[in-house]
Each structure stands twice: as C-alpha cells, then as structure tokens.
Amino acid sequence: MESAYEPKKYESKIYKLWEESGFFNPDNLPNQDGPAYSIMIAPPNITGSLHMGHALENTISDILIRHYRMKGFKTLWLPGTDHAGIATQNVVEKDLKKQNLTRIDLGKEKFLEKIWEWRKKYGDIILNQLKQLGCSLDWSRTRFTMDENYQAAVKKAFEHYLEKGMIYQGEKVINWCIKDQTALSDLELEYVEEKGKLWHIKYPIKDSNDFVEVATTRPETMLGDTAVAVNPDDLRYKKLIGKTVIVPIINREVLIIADQMVDKDFGTGAVKITPAHDMADSDTGERHNLKFIKVINEVGKIINVNDEFNGKKIIEARELVISKLKELGLLVKEEEITHNVAKCYRCGSTVEPMLSKQWFLKTKLLAEKVLTAIEKNEVVYKPERWKKIAEEWLKNIRDWCVSRQIWWGHNIPMEGNSNTFDTWFSSALWPFATLGWPKQTEDLKKFYPSNVITSARDILHLWISRMIFSGIEFMGEVPFKEVYIHPTILALDGKRMSKSLGTGIDPLVLIEKYGADATRFGLILQINHDQQAVRFDERSLISSKNFINKLWNVSRFIQMKCEENKSDSISSLKPITLADQWILSRINRLTDSITKKIEKYELGEAAKELYEFTWHEFADWYLEISKFQNENPETQNNTVFILKSSILNLLKLLHPFIPFVTEEIYGQLTGLKQNNDLLIIAEWSKVDEKLINQTAEEEFEKIKNLIIKIRNWKMEQKITFKEIVDYNSESEDKAILTKPEIKDLIEKLTKTKLIS
RNA sequence: GGGCGCAUAGUUUAAUGGUAAAACGUCGCAUUCACAUUGCGAAGACCCUAGGUUCGAUUCCUAGUGCGCCCACCA
Numbered sequence: 001m002e003s004a005y006e007p008k009k010y011e012s013k014i015y016k017l018w019e020e021s022g023f024f025n026p027d028n029l030p031n032q033d034g035p036a037y038s039i040m041i042a043p044p045n046i047t048g049s050l051h052m053g054h055a056l057e058n059t060i061s062d063i064l065i066r067h068y069r070m071k072g073f074k075t076l077w078l079p080g081t082d083h084a085g086i087a088t089q090n091v092v093e094k095d096l097k098k099q100n101l102t103r104i105d106l107g108k109e110k111f112l113e114k115i116w117e118w119r120k121k122y123g124d125i126i127l128n129q130l131k132q133l134g135c136s137l138d139w140s141r142t143r144f145t146m147d148e149n150y151q152a153a154v155k156k157a158f159e160h161y162l163e164k165g166m167i168y169q170g171e172k173v174i175n176w177c178i179k180d181q182t183a184l185s186d187l188e189l190e191y192v193e194e195k196g197k198l199w200h201i202k203y204p205i206k207d208s209n210d211f212v213e214v215a216t217t218r219p220e221t222m223l224g225d226t227a228v229a230v231n232p233d234d235l236r237y238k239k240l241i242g243k244t245v246i247v248p249i250i251n252r253e254v255l256i257i258a259d260q261m262v263d264k265d266f267g268t269g270a271v272k273i274t275p276a277h278d279m280a281d282s283d284t285g286e287r288h289n290l291k292f293i294k295v296i297n298e299v300g301k302i303i304n305v306n307d308e309f310n311g312k313k314i315i316e317a318r319e320l321v322i323s324k325l326k327e328l329g330l331l332v333k334e335e336e337i338t339h340n341v342a343k344c345y346r347c348g349s350t351v352e353p354m355l356s357k358q359w360f361l362k363t364k365l366l367a368e369k370v371l372t373a374i375e376k377n378e379v380v381y382k383p384e385r386w387k388k389i390a391e392e393w394l395k396n397i398r399d400w401c402v403s404r405q406i407w408w409g410h411n412i413p414m415e416g417n418s419n420t421f422d423t424w425f426s427s428a429l430w431p432f433a434t435l436g437w438p439k440q441t442e443d444l445k446k447f448y449p450s451n452v453i454t455s456a457r458d459i460l461h462l463w464i465s466r467m468i469f470s471g472i473e474f475m476g477e478v479p480f481k482e483v484y485i486h487p488t489i490l491a492l493d494g495k496r497m498s499k500s501l502g503t504g505i506d507p508l509v510l511i512e513k514y515g516a517d518a519t520r521f522g523l524i525l526q527i528n529h530d531q532q533a534v535r536f537d538e539r540s541l542i543s544s545k546n547f548i549n550k551l552w553n554v555s556r557f558i559q560m561k562c563e564e565n566k567s568d569s570i571s572s573l574k575p576i577t578l579a580d581q582w583i584l585s586r587i588n589r590l591t592d593s594i595t596k597k598i599e600k601y602e603l604g605e606a607a608k609e610l611y612e613f614t615w616h617e618f619a620d621w622y623l624e625i626s627k628f629q630n631e632n633p634e635t636q637n638n639t640v641f642i643l644k645s646s647i648l649n650l651l652k653l654l655h656p657f658i659p660f661v662t663e664e665i666y667g668q669l670t671g672l673k674q675n676n677d678l679l680i681i682a683e684w685s686k687v688d689e690k691l692i693n694q695t696a697e698e699e700f701e702k703i704k705n706l707i708i709k710i711r712n713w714k715m716e717q718k719i720t721f722k723e724i725v726d727y728n729s730e731s732e733d734k735a736i737l738t739k740p741e742i743k744d745l746i747e748k749l750t751k752t753k754l755i756s
Numbered sequence: 757g758g759g760c761g762c763a764u765a766g767u768u769u770a771a772u773g774g775u776a777a778a779a780c781g782u783c784g785c786a787u788u789c790a791c792a793u794u795g796c797g798a799a800g801a802c803c804c805u806a807g808g809u810u811c812g813a814u815u816c817c818u819a820g821u822g823c824g825c826c827c828a829c830c831a
Contacts, residue, residue: 216831217831229831262831263830268831273831278831279829339831340828389760392759396827457825460826488825495824496825525769532824533761533825534768534769535769536768537779539768540769540779542779543779546793546794549791549793550791550793553790553793554791555790558790608770611779711796753795753796
C-alpha cells in the first residue's frame with residue numbers, strides 16, 4: 001500500500017469488480033430469502049448531464065441501497081432515463097439549426113428518427129456519469145420511458161382512464177407556448193417577475209357620456225373582451241351592474257357583470273374579461289355564460305378581428321391598440337408596474353393562455369385517494385413539512401391537461417397520431433411500468449411498492465403526487481412507503497446553481513479533483529436531514545479527501561501490525577486494558593448510532609459521526625495507545641485483534657458513504673476478508689451490547705482529559721516531557737504527577753504522538 | 757396576498773433553557789514514528805433586532821428585518 005490514496009488508480013477498477021460480481025442485481029445476491037428493498041431512480045432526462053442535485057440525490061440513494069444490501073435485503077435500485085418530450089425536442093431542434101434545418105423541413109417521421117439517433121448517441125451519458133459516482137444500480141434492468149413495454153403501459157393507462165370516463169377531450173383555456181407550439185400544464189410554468197405597464201382604458205357606457213375605466217397589462221386582449229366585471233360589493237360601481245359598455249376599436253357591446261373574483265383595490269376595480277385568453281377570465285366566462293372569442297392563434301397572431309388586425313403579431317397588435325386608443329382619447333394613463341409573467345419552464349418564452357381543444361384527466365377523485373393514503377400514513381413524507389405542502393396542492397388540484405402538440409413522446413391512441421402525452425403522464429407510471437406493468441411480472445410482485453423515493457422538492461407535485469395517484473389507481477397501492485425530499489444545493493452565496501447564470505458546479509470536475517468517495521462524502525457531510533437548502537462549500541470535499549487518506553493510512557498501519565503479529569486465534573479478550581474496553585464500547589455504540597441514523601435518513605449526521613470517530617477517537621487515541629500495548633506481550637494479541645476487528649467494522653459502516661476506498665482497503669487487508677467476498681455484500685455489523693461499557697468510557701475520558709492538561713501545561717511552560725518527569729522525580733512534594741501509574745502511563749505515551 | 761425554511765467565529769455549519777462546538781482559514785510549536793492530505797496548541801462569536809415567558813433565553817413565544825423557496829385567477 002502506498003502512503004497516499006489515489007482514487008484514480010482504484011475507482012474504475014473497483015466499479016468493474018462490482019459489476020462483474022453481479023451484486024447490483026438482486027437475483028445474484030447470496031441471501032435470496034432476504035426481504036425486498038427497492039428504490040426507483042428519479043429518471044434523469046436523456047438531454048441531461050450530471051449536476052450537483054443528481055450527485056446528492058443519487059449518493060443518498062446509493063447509501064441506502066448499500067446499507068440495506070449489507071443488511072441482507074434483496075436490494076434493487078433501478079436505473080433509467082426519461083424521454084423528456086419538450087426538452088429533448090428542443091435540443092435536437094437546436095442541433096438541426098446548425099445545418100439550417102427545422103423539424104418542419106424534415107417532417108415528423110424523419111425528425112423522430114433524428115431524435116432516436118440522438119438518444120442512442122447521447123442518451124446514456126448521464127447514466128455513465130452515475131457509474132463514476134459509484135452508484136450501485138442494477139444495469140440489467142435499465143429502463144427508458146419510450147421503451148416498447150413502457151409504450152404499452154402508457155396506452156393501457158389511457159384506455160383505463162377512458163373506460164372509467166376519467167379522461168376527456170374538451171375546449172378549454174390552456175397555457176400555450178408559442179415557441180414550442182404546444183399546450184403546457186399549470187405546473188410547467190415558471191413565474192418571472194418583470195417590469196411592465198398597466199394601461200388604464202376608458203370603455204364608454206352605452207347611451208351615456210360616462211365611462212368605465214379598466215386596467216390591463218395586455219391591451220391587445222381587449223379584442224376578445226366579452227364583458228367587464230366589477231366586485232358586487234364595490235359601491236363605486238354598484239349602479240353600473242347590468243349596463244352595457246362598448247369595447248373601443250371593435251365597438252363590441254358587452255355587459256357589466258358582478259363577480260367576486262374582482263379585487264376592489266387593484267387597478268381601477270373594474271376588469272375587462274377575455275374568456276378565451278385568460279385562465280381566470282375563462283372561469284368567470286363560464287360562470288356568466290359569456291362568449292369565448294379567440295383572437296390570438298397558436299402562432300401568436302391576431303385572428304377573428306378585422307383586416308387591420310388579423311395576421312399581426314401580438315406585440316404589433318398591442319402597439320396598434322394603444323395608438324388607436326390614444327387617437328380616440330380613451331387611454332387614461334400608462335403606469336409602470338412589476339408583475340409576475342408566466343413563462344414556459346423549458347424555453348422561457350412567455351406563455352399565452354388560449355382556448356384550445358385538448359385532453360384532460362379528471363384529477364379530483366385521484367387526489368382524494370392520495371389524501372386518504374397520506375392520512376393513513378401509507379405514504380410518509382420526510383421531512384414532515386412536505387406533507388402539508390403536498391396536501392395543499394392535492395386539495396386544490398385542477399384537471400390535468402395531458403396532451404401536447406410536440407412530436408417526441410407517447411402518441412395519444414385516439415388521435416390518429418397527431419398529439420402526444422405530457423412527459424409527466426408517462427413518468428407518473430414509473431414505479432410500476434419499470435417493473436413490467438401492465439404485465440404481471442415477478443419483479444412487480446417482489447419490488448412493488450418500493451421503499452422510498454428520493455427526490456428534489458421541485459417535482460413534488462409534478463412527479464411525486466402524480467406517481468402516488470397513478471400507483472393507487474393502477475396497482476391499488478401507493479408506489480413507495482416514504483418520500484424523502486433532500487435539500488437543494490445552492491451556490492456558496494446562497495443563490496441557485498444554474499447553468500445559465502454560470503453558478504453551477506460540475507460534479508464530474510469534483511470527482512476528477514477529489515475522487516468519487518470524497519465528492520460523495522463531502523456532499524453528504526454538508527447536509528442535514530431536516531434542512532431545505534445547503535450552500536455548497538468545496539472545502540468540505542478537501543476535508544473529505546484528507547479524511548479518506550487518513551483512513552487509508554490507518555489501514556496501512558493496521559496491516560503492518562497484522563503482519564508483525566499473525567496470531568489471530570484469540571479465544572478470549574482477557575486481560576483487557578482500559579483503552580481496549582473503551583474502544584470496543586465506543587465502536588459498538590457507533591454501530592448502533594450509524595445504523596439508526598441511516599435508516600432515519602440522517603445521513604449528514606451519520607457522516608459527521610463517522611468522520612469524528614474514525615479520526616479523532618480511533619486514530620488519534622486508540623491507534624496511538626496501541627503502539628505501546630503492542631510492545632507488551634501481555635496485551636499485544638488483544639490489541640492486534642481489536643485493531644483488526646475495529647477497522648473491519650469501520651470499513652463496513654463507512655462503505656455506503658465511501659464505497660471505493662473501503663472496498664479497496666478491504667481487499668488489501670490480508671486476513672480480513674471473509675469468505676473471499678467483496679465488502680459490498682459483507683454482513684452489516686451487529687451491535688454487541690455486552691461490550692458497551694459506560695464506566696470504561698468515563699474512566700478513559702478522565703485519562704484523555706489529563707493528557708490534554710499535560711499537553712497544555714507543556715505548551716504554556718515551553719518545556720519538554722523529559723523535564724516534566726525529571727522535575728517530578730526530584731521533588732516528590734512538588735510533583736505534578738502524584739500517582740505512579742499515571743507517571744508510568746505518560747512515560748509510555750511518549751512513545752506515541754499523544755505526548756511528544 | 758398566503759405559506760415554508762433559514763439567520764451562531766473571517767467562511768460553511770453543529771449543539772444547547774445555565775454565555776457556545778467543528779471544519780477550512782489565521783498564528784505559534786513539533787518532524788527520521790501509518791499519515792505534512794500529519795500531530796499538538798493558540799487567537800477568533802454582544803449566538804440578526806425589539807419585546808414577552810423564566811430565577812436565568814443563543815435556545816421557547818410574539819413582532820420586525822434580511823436571505824432563500826413554494827403556492828395564488830393582482831387584471
């Protein structure tokens with residue numbers, strides 16, 4: 001063993017060893033009778049490359065999987081990727097643009113061919129990156145959301161909903177992305193704060209010289225106005241309710257209606273209603289039976305108005321409306337305003353609400369079933385606060401627009417292939433479609449429901465809630481028992497890590513710099529199971545790298561001692577020193593604590609404890625003491641035995657966190673291997689209650705403190721240890737070290753680093 | 757507008773109803789020892805502000821401020 005651990009020398013070799021062993025696959029595990037433990041990966045998009053969120057999330061899952069595997073469970077961690085409709089279509093379109101081509105030029109069939117080619121070439125990059133991180137995923141079960149079987153699952157789900165009358169086609173106001181040419185669901189919007197203008201416009205009241213003043217940020221939509229609404233309790237407008245006003249420019253006569261949705265205090269307190277181009281107005285329109293007049297089309301141009309407006313782009317129409325209003329003297333004022341504008345979560349362009357014929361899934365009953373399951377604790381959220389947030393959304397759920405007008409995706413069966421499903425419609429089936437559903441497979445029986453889903457909070461509704469209702473609907477059972485929402489990784493300044501802002505950190509660069517183990521450990525060290533966000537600090541990875549090197553050298557030392565003393569046939573541990581009792585007690589306590597922490601998702605806490613123990617208890621104290629215990633024939637055998645068993649135990653406890661280096665050490669420590677097997681399937685340590693010894697811990701603590709006092713004293717007085725001893729023996733009455741045993745102990749300690 | 761989280765050393769984070777711990781950084785000291793990716797030591801914190809509960813608050817409560825995030829039909 002070299003004196004410094006070099007991750008690059010070992011990591012790929014060890015990963016290969018694991019893959020060849022077959023132990024990532026539950027069917028090859030030695031204990032076939034063990035209970036199942038399964039996790040379905042949150043499938044990364046095929047367009048993606050590994051980011052810090054992935055690195056953290058998958059490290060967490062890998063820790064859990066490795067822990068339970070060692071505990072004898074039949075563990076399955078299933079990998080896969082998501083076809084990611086809009087995202088992928090965008091990427092390939094961009095690629096085509098380099099050759100000055102659009103998807104329209106190619107036509108649907110050719111374009112889809114291109115996407116499949118693209119996916120073949122780049123789609124698995126991210127999975128290979130997970131291998132570099134050390135993830136013990138069962139590659140033999142890798143799934144893709146567009147696989148043949150998965151297509152069957154989506155089809156089956158649609159037919160099921162159709163039969164039950166839960167899915168319907170309807171013309172409703174939906175969010176339309178003009179750039180991507182598709183409908184989007186409510187969850188696929190991002191609200192961005194923007195500076196805009198609020199225009200105050202006078203609408204003349206019919207047969208009078210009076211006006212009603214309305215305010216709008218989108219004046220072009222007045223071309224589709226079919227009412228003006230006021231709050232029924234608004235005294236200013238009470239007498240106007242029921243009167244007719246004339247929408248300027250187009251001179252349409254519309255009614256003034258009363259509706260609670262109007263906020264008296266915003267703008268002028270009177271709202272123009274455009275049912276075909278606003279979500280809220282569409283609801284109002286339905287309540288009051290208003291006409292829906294569509295004036296903006298799918299490509300963002302004006303329709304159904306007149307020759308002057310038809311065919312104009314939204315922004316041109318807006319300018320024209322404003323200038324005409326000015327001419328008419330009906331524009332009261334332009335006000336600067338900051339407001340939230342809905343953007344497409346994929347391309348960032350402004351979303352236009354518009355009337356459109358789409359497929360909708362009725363979600364109310366589905367959501368109610370999820371709420372019941374949550375109430376019955378069939379699915380448990382960790383940390384608990386996410387439960388409330390999930391419930392809030394489920395209680396206020398709206399029907400889900402599941403059709404998309406993009407080409408890349410699952411075809412909607414009834415449609416003669418023109419529309420596709422929302423990517424999330426297929427992702428919602430992930431926990432069982434990956435196991436073979438709708439076929440009743442062995443895997444489905446064994447591994448459904450999974451134990452936990454590990455995820456970022458931003459897809460709590462988009463994905464997790466929808467998986468739960470799909471699971472209940474199709475499998476009759478929640479798809480996972482626990483939802484663990486891990487913290488979000490922020491940049492050091494507390495801002496979001498994002499590629500576009502250039503604040504992202506590439507985990508692969510970190511792996512290159514510090515090794516996969518240090519990257520994993522450094523990440524986990526920074527999190528707290530309860531926390532919402534973490535400011536990523538690279539210094540933690542430096543500490544971790546040093547820690548791993550420390551572990552490496554501790555092992556090297558023990559290996560040396562084992563070679564010096566080959567008698568490992570100790571039948572009893574007597575006589576046993578205080579230090580021996582202490583370390584045995586401590587390591588058993590540690591085993592208990594780490595096991596509990598992992599199972600409660602307290603991984604950061606566990607990592608900190610392992611770091612502290614390995615370095616500052618085992619290495620700093622026991623290893624130093626072992627040096628003189630090793631010189632005494634009476635204590636030598638025990639010491640070597642305890643060193644061996646302790647490091648073995650520590651390697652097991654550390655393995656889920658830093659799998660590569662622990663596996664390598666395990667392999668190198670001659671005589672430590674059990675049945676010549678790999679650490680990945682070594683049996684997780686059991687706590688030996690008999691060895692937990694409170695008294696020994698307290699006694700040892702006293703000696704530690706004494707030694708620390710001596711160190712301090714020595715530093716302050718700037719004298720050597722020899723001078724302390726000499727001073728002591730010269731004058732017994734002035735002695736600092738009165739007890740001869742302590743003097744003796746400290747003399748021994750000079751041979752170590754405890755006092756030097 | 758509603759909700760959630762956070763606020764502690766220069767920095768990133770712990771813990772705690774009895775004035776606080778670690779890592780990195782800083783400053784000393786050590787060096788043929790498994791490890792300089794090391795060991796030992798030191799300096800460094802009015803624990804965000806204001807009230808309240810309490811014998812006592814950094815910790816519990818309330819309000820405020822700042823930062824981060826989520827939800828919402830502010831047109």
